[in-house]
Amino acid sequence: MGSMPFYMLIITVTSFTTITVLVSATDNPALEIKPDLPVIIQQAEKSLSLTCRPRVSEPNLISQLEWRDSVGRLIANTDQNALIHVAKLTNETGILLVFPNPQNYLDGIYKCKAFYGSTLLETRVRVVTIDGNPVTPQIFELFNITASIESDTKIICKANGRPTPKVLFKKLNKADLFQIGSQPFDDRILIENINNNAKGETYGILTIRNLSRADDGLYECIADNEIGKAFRIGHITVEFPPVFNNNDNVNEVWTWQNNPVKLTCVAESIPNSTIKWRYNSNELDRDNPSLRIEGYGPKSHLIVTPGSENKLDAHYECVAMNRLGQNHKMFSLKSADPPCSISQVKVNTVTPTTIKFEIVRQQLFSEMPLKAFICKYRRIDQTSDFAKNITWNVNASYIINNLEPQKTYHFTFAAVNDVGIGSWSGPNLHFTMPRRAVPAEPIILVTLGGFANVSIHEQVIVSSYADRYELRWNVSNDNGHPLDYYIIRYCETHWINGEWKDSESKCCSEIIEPTFQSYEMKELQPDTTYNIELRAHNALGASTTAQMRVKTIVEAFSGSNSSTNSFNLLILFVYAVFY
Template sequence: MEGILAPGSLDLMIQNLREQDTGVYNCSATYAGNQQLKAGVLVEAFMDIDFGDTPTHQTPLLGTEAKIRCTPVAKPAPQVDWLKDLVPLTNDENHVIQQDGILIKKVTEADEGVYKCRARVPSLGSIDFKYIQVEVYVPPKINIVPEDAKGVELDSVTFNCGAVGKPAPKYSWVNRDGEVLDNKEGYYVDKDNGILTIVSLKPEHTGNYRCTAENDAGQDFAEADLLVLTKPKVEQYLNITNSVDDEAEMRCVATGDPMPEIIFQKETNVEPFYNGINHDDRIEVQQTTDDQGRRVGIMRIRGVMRSDDGLYTCTANSEGGVTQAWGHITVEYKPTFENQHISEVWSWEQEPVNLTCLATSIPNATFQWYFRNVEIKSQDTNFEVLERGPLGVLKVRPSQPYYGTYTCQATNKLGSERYDLQLKEAHVPGPVSSVKVEKKTATTITWGIVDPLDNGGLPIQSFIVQWRVRDMNWVDAQSKQWTKGSSYTLDGLTLQEHYIFRFAAKNEAGIGEWGGEKAEEMPKRAAPEEPLIFNADSPVVELPYTNKYTLQWQVPLDNGEPIDFFQIMYYQVRNTSGKWESTGKKGTEESKYPSASSYTIDNLRPGTHYKIELRAHNEIGYSTPAEAIIKTAEGKWLCHRWK
């Protein structure tokens, strides 16, 4: 404030007028030296509307008492009114309009909206307003409660937690020790969606987990428990060895959380063994717990048998998973000769021979040899022990005194067993017992040969035939050898020739003496033998086709003249009183030979019986017919021809 003097006047000037500068100002003066003069001046200030620190975004909490604040100031003091979403507001039971705002006794979501706080100063003719965005905040309320879970060791598990609230809540998780799990190794927290994932589960992950949903309005909690199941572990499962008739006990020890059940099963069995006494009442299974809290499965077998030998599985099974281990039961037993199938061995011309004994036993047996019940000593050079177990082999260089009964004795810790082998002297077979002609054509003879009464101690391997023209000597004879059991047929003989035949048998020792001498005259040329129709063994051959039949046959002997064609005759037949009678015209076809020994007859009727007659032809004439009855399949009659 600054005063300026001028003749007869005094001025007071106030710059930057403030509220505290208003009031009455007094001016005093002295006149004529002694007369006091005094005057007062009232200074007043006017201020335009100002909303000050009124917030434009306000967030009352649902269900609480709150005030929507608006504090306009002016001088003179302003008049204030309110609008919400452009609708004027008045006092009601829940809303009271006050000088500094609207008091809401209990906030509801309906209180959310855009408020207009309007201030007026009529004396100044001024008006102003401010918009206030009111957002009702809602504290979180968990509506997706995490559920208790179980997880297998090394697997993963997920907890879900969800809440409603405004603004959208954020989530956090802590474990039983209160540790925040966000960014902790092995844990993955989705803060926006409330999901907790725990990977590579370990037993120490077992416990309580708490989900917190939080926003600016508050927070809510929910908890869930996790149980980590550990996969069973087989701690002990040992192979065992028992003797026949003993009692065997297999023990399988396993750990895990929860405690596993132990199941025994033999590898070769379809079904496992059951707890308690099984169908085979020699076998009993028990479950128990040892002093370390481990599960122990015990399988006992009374009166152990050789069939109990083998692999057995121990399976530890729980919610945590399955673990399997393998164990073996070895059943020991004394030697047997159950797989020894040879009791006779032959030698000839003092050829060395091996006598072999095969003993079956656990543990393996060792062998000792005896000849005529006298133990064989190493000093006799006619004997040589080649193997002593589990296969016993004795080499013998036999002369006449060394043929006879040999005994091999197999021994292990459980006992001994003996087995006798006969070493016999073999020789060539005796003469053939009997020979007869089974079939004779113009150029072939088929023989029936009976084994010699004496096979020389060895199986007959083959037969030998020699033949000569009647007026010739045996030195000029021809010969042929047949394997025993084959067709004993000679071909390429001469028409109407007189032959002398003789026969011998052969075994591993050599060819026996000749016998069975026969004189035979070959017949004249003739029509071929009857052919053989393949696959015609049934009284009626049911065909898969409706209209065709492929006839196949074996070419017969030609009886001295080459076969030039085959005649195929076919016609419809019906069975009358057990006899097949012709009911239609006969069809005749010819198949040239040499060619394929088959022919396809087509254009047949479906579901019809036919008789087939097949004849071989040469220059002399036709063979007797080979016959077959066929029946075509049911169906439509299709007319086409195949060759």
């Protein structure tokens, strides 16, 4: 069988030893078939010859050169009168596969195989026989389909061409084609092909069982043969009974002061729904001028004018119907009033200039939803003409700023809904603000994660850098005197004998303008822990200390400072030595 040829590749690397490697003399030994096409389309009864040659540097090392059919059987017949036979080339290494009279039943994939030394080589070609000339596929029939939800349906795409085309489908809003057979991701969907090779026709059938609304849409039919492709789009319409998915979920409707109110009902369905209204489970009296209907489907409005006695406060029902079924949506019409008075307000937190309240919502607020709370406040030594108003959204923080230290204030509250402002007859608070003081402790902005469950030794923030860290904080409450600056101090710190100890010789201090809320500490040492302290200062002194520890990361490798740079230059000397 002989051995494979090799070259010796000698690689000399500067400052290192010489490496010798053996590589194959032929980069890519292979077999090639002529005509050089993956698919050979041949007219019936016109002879076809396929030539298989090795593309190698040493043809004498080729052995067992042969053709095999689509099921792997060796083709060894050399009788020129056979339906298919082989013949060896006379002046070169190669083998012919001959079809004297091609027929459809001989179509398939044919493989040429050989050994090159001990290496198996293989290539293949597909042979397709057609009657007449090759024809690009054409789709000659594809009808749109309408079917009911939960039923089964089929969409059929008819195409012709030479060779007989394959027909596939895809949903237009999806990237992937459906495969022939049942779909692995959805076994409701089945693709079938029925072929008539004599006519060159294929019926592609897309079957969907138990239709859902998601199946509605455009489907693309693709007819494909070795000559080309054809495309056409069809549509599946899925009919379904009424649903109210697009309605606002507002079943309670409020009216006040005899204002008309509009009840809106929108029903989704195919085919479209008709809509009728009921009043307290009875058919609506269309002669009642206080009840007026606009539109009878798929969108309808019922305009109700309650009148002074509110007799029309009731349950209203929207009923949507089509031939597949019906659905209904209930509305409860209620008369609304302004909110009742607030029964309880608590003082939550206080600084010399700020107060935060907690408003206790009583059961009476469970009717029409609230929109806001209002607070009127003034110093008790001022008349009501000097009162100020503040309005909060219902779920906001109820805070008043810019109050005067050591002054007593009067606070009163009311709730607000769409009808208006409720009674001010609720709690009247009197509260004396505390005296001016040093600022509140700043709040350092950092995520501490689960530090409550770990030891103090582990409570360290890791910087993203080896030489810097940006400290950020929230503005401190000045407690009655404006802030004049922040004090930042940071020191290298070490865990020694069970506690953190700062290196006093490696500390830095900075004074920061009161308008700043961040400071970048630079020229830090890599892989080092720092203790950071932050205090706010005003005319009365400094706040308590906000503190954190941060550790810089290990410095990234820099090739410019390493002696290993000499390894980066490799000089290769390659010698080709044929064995």
